[in-house]
Amino acid sequence: MYWLVTPCHLFRETSAVTTLSPTPRTTLDRHRERALHDRGALLDVLADALVCHLGVIVDGDPVVLPTAFGADPDGPDRGGTLYLHGSVAASSLRTGLESDLCVTVTQLDGLVLARSAFHHSMNYRSAVIRGSGRLVDDEQEKVRALGLIVDHVVPGRASTLRPHRRKELAATVVVALPLYEASVKQRGGDPVDDADDIAAGIWAGVVPVRMTAGDVDTSADAHGVEIPDHVVRRAGRLRQRE
C-alpha cells in the first residue's frame, strides 16, 4: 500500500546519476520509474503549486511550515533560485539556516483506488529541493524576490502594486535556496493490481482531483472598484486547468 509518496522522495546512497539529482541524497531509491530527470519538470511542478512546505530543524527536531514561494530559474544561485520569505519577528527561517533546508511541493492529481488496500496510491507530481539557505541582504534582490513571490501566486500582479515601504522591507526576511539539489517524481494513470484481484472482476479506478477557483470576492472596502484583468485571468486559469 504505497499511498502517494510514501516514501516518494527517499535519499540514500546510490550510484545513479541524473542531470537533476546531482547528489546521492536527492536520487530516488524507491519507485525510480516515477522520477523525472530534467529541469523543465522541476519548474513545471513549481509553476503549478500555490504553496510549498518548508522543513527546518528547530531545537533538534524537524518543523514543517506551509508557505508561499517564488522561483527564478536564472537566479544567482547554482541551478537558479527558489525564494521564501517571512517576518523578522519569526525565528524559524533564520535559525533554520543553521542546517540545510528542505522545500517540498506537491500537486495532487488523483486518488488511485485499487482492488486491494496495498495497491492504493495517489496520482501526483512533487518536487523535493534541499540545500543551504542564503539570507538575502541585497535590497535590489530582496525587492525582486518579493515580486517573484507575488507574481507566482497571481502572475502580473507585482508591477501593479505601489513600491515597498522601507519599514515593510525591514520587517521581512527573504531566504534563497538553490534549485540545484532536487528530485521530481510523479505518478499517473490507473491502479496497478495483482492479476488475481483483476480476475475477480472488482471495480478499480481513479478519482481525479485538482485545485479550482471560485468567483473573485472584492473586499468590502473596495466595492465599486473593478477587478483587475490579471486577477480575473488568474481565477480563470485555475478553473480551466485539467
Next chain:
Amino acid sequence: MYWLVTPCHLFRETSAVTTLSPTPRTTLDRHRERALHDRGALLDVLADALVCHLGVIVDGDPVVLPTAFGADPDGPDRGGTLYLHGSVAASSLRTGLESDLCVTVTQLDGLVLARSAFHHSMNYRSAVIRGSGRLVDDEQEKVRALGLIVDHVVPGRASTLRPHRRKELAATVVVALPLYEASVKQRGGDPVDDADDIAAGIWAGVVPVRMTAGDVDTSADAHGVEIPDHVVRRAGRLRQRE
C-alpha cells in the same frame, strides 16, 4: 507581506497555555489571533485534507515528504493517534523515529490580494503536529491503521476490500503519532490594508480556491464494472464542498 503561514506555526518559549497546545513549542508566537484552541478544530482540518507533509531528520538535515494519513481521535496515544505508513524498503520513516516527527496539514482556501505586496496573504486552515513516533508492531492495530488511512481518502472503502495478505503487511511500516502536541491556525476573510492604501481607491479582494474532483475514471481493466457508491459519494462531496 505575510503570505500564508510564514511563519504560521512558530515554536518559541511563551507563557501562553491552551488546551490544544500543551507545550510551549506548539504555542504560536506570531498571529496568535489566528490560532484555534480546541480539538474539534484540529480534527476538522485533518478531516478535510487528503495528504500531509511529514518532516523527519535524515543525516542531520530535514526532509519533507508528502504522504497519506489516517486519524483516530480515540487511538491509543495521548490525545488520539495519527497514523502514517510506508514501505519497509524505505528507511526514512524508521530512521526518522530517532528524533521527533512533525506532520503538517494545510488546506488552502483563498489567495488574499491586498493593495500592497506586504499585506498579501492566503486564507487557509493548517495544523502542525509534533511528537515522538511509535512503530506499530501489533498486527491488529496495524490492520486497523491501514483501514483508517484508506477510509480517510475514501470513507467506507476499507470494508469493501479483500483482507491484507501476509506479505503485504510484512512489506508495510506503520507509524503512530500522538494527536497531543499540536497547533491549529487559520485565516479567513478580506485583506487587511493600510488606511492610506484603502483611501487610494485601489482594488483588493480574495480569489477563493479549493480542491475539487473530476469524473471518476474506471480502470481500463475494469470496464463494465459499476462504480461503487462510496466512490461516487467521495467524488460528489469533493465537488460540492465550499
